[in-house]
Structures are given as C-alpha cells and as structure tokens.
Amino acid sequence: MADILFAAWLIARKDLAIEFRTRSAFLSAVVFSLLGLVIFYYAWDPTAVSAPDLAPGVLWVIFTFSGLLGLHRSFGVEAEDHAIDGLLASPVSREAIFLGKALANLIFVGAVQAITIPALVVFYNLPLGGVAAPLIAIAILAAIGLVAVGTLFSAMAVNTRLAELLLPMLALPFFVPIVTAAGQATAKLLSGRPVIEASAWLKLLLAFDLVFVAACTLAYPFTVED
Amino acid sequence: MSSTLSAGGPARPIVVVAELARAFGARRAVAGVTFSLGAGECLALFGPNGAGKTTLLRVLAGLLRPTSGSARVCGIELPGGGLARSRVGLISHHTMLYEALSSRENVSFSARLYGIRDSRARVEDSLRRMSMLERADAPVRSLSRGMQQRVSIARAMVHSPQLVLADEPYSGLDESGARALTSLLQELRSAGTAIIIVTHNLAEGLSLATHAAVMQRGKFVRYDAADRVNVASYPATYRDAVAASG
Structure with missing residues (x-):
C-alpha cells in the first residue's frame, strides 16, 4: 500500500509540475469560473431570487464545468507522444496511476475553488459568517467525488477522436448525485440553517466519495488494458 | 516455412515465447509466435508495416495481454504485473516523454x-x-x-533492464546518435542484457543480432538462431515479405 501511495504521489507531483509550467488548464478554468460568476451576476434579478438561493446553483454549475477543463487535460498530457506507454510499462500498479492522476486533479480543482469561492462571496455579498468551515468541507467532499469519476472517464475518452465532447457526455450523468448533494448542503448553509441540517447531505457526499473512489480505482485498470 | 523454429536453448533464458497470439477482435496481429532469447542475445525483427512486430513488443512489455499462448520474461509468466515490467526497458519511435x-x-x-x-x-x-x-x-x-x-x-x-525492447529505436537519430545507440546496445549485450530490436534497417539490425526473424501477418516467416543467421539472404526475404503484404 505504501508503494502505491508513493507512486501515486510521484505521478501527481509530475502532473502538477507540468501544469505549473504550462498553466494552460488552470488559467482556463479560473477564467472560465470568474466569467461564469460575472455572467450569472448580470443575468440575476435580485428582486426575484435572493443571493443565498442563487449562489449554490451558480457555484456548483461553475465547478462542474471548470473541473472538466482540468480533467480533460489530465490524460491529455499522457497522450503527447504516447507518454502513457512509459507509465504503463513501468512497474507501478494501474491503481497507483489512477490515484496519482486523481490526486493531481483534486489539487487542481481545489485551487480553482480557492479562487472561485471567495469571488462568489464577494460578488453575491454572501453572509459567510460561521459557515466557512462546513462550506470548505462540502467543497472538498464534492471535489473528491467529481475528480474520481472525471479521472476515470478522462482516461476512457482521451484516445477517442471526440474526447472533448465524450468526457462531459460520460461524466456529467455521474456528477448529478454529487452536485445535487453539494448544492443542497450549500443552500442549507447559505440560507442560515443550522449546520446539522446539512449533515445528512454531507454524509451522502461522503458515501458517494467512498463508492466512486473505490469503484473508479478498481475500474481504471480495465480502461487501459488494450 | 515454419513459423516456430527454436533458438536451441540458451543457458539463461530471458524471454521464452510459445505459440503467442494476440488478436484485436477478429484480426490476429500476432498469430502463434515461438522463440526464446537468452542473456546477452539480440533478436533483430524485420517485417512490413502491420506485420505484428510492435504488438509482439507491446505484449512482452506488459502493455497488452496475450490472447493465447504464453510468454515468460525472466521466468515470470506474462502478464506478470509490476515485477515482470521492472525487468524490461521499452524504447519506441514515440519518445514517451513529457x-x-x-x-x-x-x-x-x-x-x-x-x-x-x-x-x-x-x-x-x-x-x-x-x-x-x-x-x-x-x-x-x-x-x-x-x-x-x-x-x-x-x-x-x-x-x-534485463530485457530491452526497441521498436524502431533509430527513428529520428542522426549519425552520431545512431552510433551512440549501437554502441550502447552492444555494451548492454556484453553485460548480459537481452535485446529485441524492431527495425526496417537490415544492416543496423543484423549488425547487432545473434538471432533474426522476418515477421509477416503475425507470424515468423523466417527465424534464424544464433549460429544460422545468414546475413546475405535477409534482404531478399524481407523484400518478399513486404511485397506479400501489399
């Protein structure tokens, strides 16, 4: 297990180093997120819908689509001159490759969230108060689920001609339960309800994470066999 | 011509392949190949495009599962997981670099x-x-x-690695790079590394080889072990294989 985690860390570090050098996906995702916030802001009628009612939907729609940019890039770097063959021919397990990719994607999505959530709070003048910590917990739990599913489908889609179209088509249906739970929990918190009322959604998110991480880790080796 | 001639039992076998086949759907890319290769030996593999050379190397590298037959690398039956892959070095015309x-x-x-x-x-x-x-x-x-x-x-x-799989390794190399590679492969052979080299350059391949084979439609149409490699006759066999593949 220690070997798998060490190899996963090596792969994640390599992916993050590549992203740090190129910044292509990260900048795209951040710009996309901020533009999304602005567009929703100007399309919003504050007399019809309050900010705490609108913000959860805005937040999770933006995360879902900006995350796809990074997820597509995840195995895209491996397609360049068949780098994936070098990984697969090495002695590290397929599970370690998946976990490494997922970890890099999680850090990527977390970094996008770290910029977007404060921007959302400022734009929509949200009463964050004492709900910052639970909101961060929701963001992390939802990101784990999204990344697990997205990483698996990124691996499946990367070698197809319509990878950029196929990835969202495959991943979005599986994102629905995660986004639903995250959106509902966020709405409870932002509308000033007690944290305990969001705990059921948090537990559901945790359950989704456990199932998706385990299932996707086990399924990944089958996507690269032939 | 037989597709399954034996190399004749090297002292310390690094690769032992028996009736190995690999199919993609109905198409058999490798269709029953048998050979063995010992420490310090080099198999030069020739053949037209689509003959199955790269597929054979990918099976031995642990990137593809055999459909039937068997292959052992350093005594480990393939697909042998990380342990088998740790013994292999893969060179391709794709650089596999970031x-x-x-x-x-x-x-x-x-x-x-x-x-x-x-x-x-x-x-x-x-x-x-x-x-x-x-x-x-x-x-x-x-x-x-x-x-x-x-x-x-x-x-x-x-x-x-104990086994080097080189798929058109001279691709893109200038004269100096090609010399460095040939020198490196000779050095590795002397140190006991087994090598399988796929190339379209017969002179380069045969200069390194202790064994040689021509592959066509997934089979060895010619295979010569260490003491029987007749360098002079290979160009004609290779031309015939290319012509037959269309």
Missing part, C-alpha cells in the same frame, strides 16, 4: 517509478551515455527530434 519537463526530470521521474530512490547518479550516467548531459536541464520541447529520442533511450535504460 515535453514540459526537462530531460533530467523525465529520466529522474522514470527512475523513481522503477524504485530507484537515490537516482541522481543513475540519471546522470544514463544521460551521459546518450551525450545528453549538457542539455539535461532544457525542456524536452526545446530539443530536436533526435535529441528527444536520445533522452527517451536514456529514460528506458536508467533502471538497467
């Missing part, structure tokens, strides 16, 4: 994947052997195609 990383970072990353913890000296040595130490810190994307291929070879050699 363009945003430097040569040193690429080779170092590979060394760490193969469990070499204190990899600095090994990485430097590997890059030096391919005359790439001076450009070790340059991003791979800034290097010429030939230089990238040299780095790719350094990457494949950094863990001192």
Whole structure:
C-alpha cells in the first residue's frame, strides 16, 4: 500500500509540475469560473431570487464545468507522444496511476475553488459568517467525488477522436448525485440553517466519495488494458 | 516455412515465447509466435508495416495481454504485473516523454517509478551515455527530434533492464546518435542484457543480432538462431515479405 501511495504521489507531483509550467488548464478554468460568476451576476434579478438561493446553483454549475477543463487535460498530457506507454510499462500498479492522476486533479480543482469561492462571496455579498468551515468541507467532499469519476472517464475518452465532447457526455450523468448533494448542503448553509441540517447531505457526499473512489480505482485498470 | 523454429536453448533464458497470439477482435496481429532469447542475445525483427512486430513488443512489455499462448520474461509468466515490467526497458519511435519537463526530470521521474530512490547518479550516467548531459536541464520541447529520442533511450535504460525492447529505436537519430545507440546496445549485450530490436534497417539490425526473424501477418516467416543467421539472404526475404503484404 505504501508503494502505491508513493507512486501515486510521484505521478501527481509530475502532473502538477507540468501544469505549473504550462498553466494552460488552470488559467482556463479560473477564467472560465470568474466569467461564469460575472455572467450569472448580470443575468440575476435580485428582486426575484435572493443571493443565498442563487449562489449554490451558480457555484456548483461553475465547478462542474471548470473541473472538466482540468480533467480533460489530465490524460491529455499522457497522450503527447504516447507518454502513457512509459507509465504503463513501468512497474507501478494501474491503481497507483489512477490515484496519482486523481490526486493531481483534486489539487487542481481545489485551487480553482480557492479562487472561485471567495469571488462568489464577494460578488453575491454572501453572509459567510460561521459557515466557512462546513462550506470548505462540502467543497472538498464534492471535489473528491467529481475528480474520481472525471479521472476515470478522462482516461476512457482521451484516445477517442471526440474526447472533448465524450468526457462531459460520460461524466456529467455521474456528477448529478454529487452536485445535487453539494448544492443542497450549500443552500442549507447559505440560507442560515443550522449546520446539522446539512449533515445528512454531507454524509451522502461522503458515501458517494467512498463508492466512486473505490469503484473508479478498481475500474481504471480495465480502461487501459488494450 | 515454419513459423516456430527454436533458438536451441540458451543457458539463461530471458524471454521464452510459445505459440503467442494476440488478436484485436477478429484480426490476429500476432498469430502463434515461438522463440526464446537468452542473456546477452539480440533478436533483430524485420517485417512490413502491420506485420505484428510492435504488438509482439507491446505484449512482452506488459502493455497488452496475450490472447493465447504464453510468454515468460525472466521466468515470470506474462502478464506478470509490476515485477515482470521492472525487468524490461521499452524504447519506441514515440519518445514517451513529457515535453514540459526537462530531460533530467523525465529520466529522474522514470527512475523513481522503477524504485530507484537515490537516482541522481543513475540519471546522470544514463544521460551521459546518450551525450545528453549538457542539455539535461532544457525542456524536452526545446530539443530536436533526435535529441528527444536520445533522452527517451536514456529514460528506458536508467533502471538497467534485463530485457530491452526497441521498436524502431533509430527513428529520428542522426549519425552520431545512431552510433551512440549501437554502441550502447552492444555494451548492454556484453553485460548480459537481452535485446529485441524492431527495425526496417537490415544492416543496423543484423549488425547487432545473434538471432533474426522476418515477421509477416503475425507470424515468423523466417527465424534464424544464433549460429544460422545468414546475413546475405535477409534482404531478399524481407523484400518478399513486404511485397506479400501489399
């Protein structure tokens, strides 16, 4: 297990180093997120819908689509001159490759969230108060689920001609339960309800994470066999 | 002509392949290949495009599962997981490098994947052997195609594999790079590494080979073990195979 985690860390570090050098996906995702916030802001009628009612939907729609940019890039770097063959021919397990990719994607999505959530709070003048910590917990739990599913489908889609179209088509249906739970929990918190009322959604998110991480880790080796 | 001639029992077999087949749907890319290769031996594999050479190498590298038959690398039945893959070094006409990383970072990353913890000296040595130490810190994307291929070879050699699978390794190399590669492969052979080299250049392949084969439609249409490689007759066999493949 220690070997798998060490190899996963090596792969994640390599992916993050590549992203740090190129910044292509990260900048795209951040710009996309901020533009999304602005567009929703100007399309919003504050007399019809309050900010705490609108913000959860805005937040999770933006995360879902900006995350796809990074997820597509995840195995895209491996397609360049068949780098994936070098990984697969090495002695590290397929599970370690998946976990490494997922970890890099999680850090990527977390970094996008770290910029977007404060921007959302400022734009929509949200009463964050004492709900910052639970909101961060929701963001992390939802990101784990999204990344697990997205990483698996990124691996499946990367070698197809319509990878950029196929990835969202495959991943979005599986994102629905995660986004639903995250959106509902966020709405409870932002509308000033007690944290305990969001705990059921948090537990559901945790359950989704456990199932998706385990299932996707086990399924990944089958996507690269032939 | 038989597709399954035996090499005649090398002392320490590194590769033992028996009736190996690999199909993609109905198409059999490798259709029953048998051979063995011992430590310090080199098989030069020729054949037209689509003959199944790359597929055979990918099976031996652990990238594809055999459909039927068997293959053993260093005594480990394939697919043998990480242990079997740790004994193999794969060179391809694809560099398998990350363009945003430097040569040193690429080779170092590979060394760490193969469990070499204190990899600095090994990485430097590997890059030096391919005359790439001076450009070790340059991003791979800034290097010429030939230089990238040299780095790719350094990457494949950094863990001192017992079996080297080289799929058109001379691709993109200039004269100096080709000489460095030939010298490296000869050195590896002397040190007991088994090599399978796929190339369209008969002279290069046969200069290294102790065994030679011509592959066509997934089978060996000619296979000569160490004491029977007749260099002079290979061009004609190769031309026939290319012509037959259309």
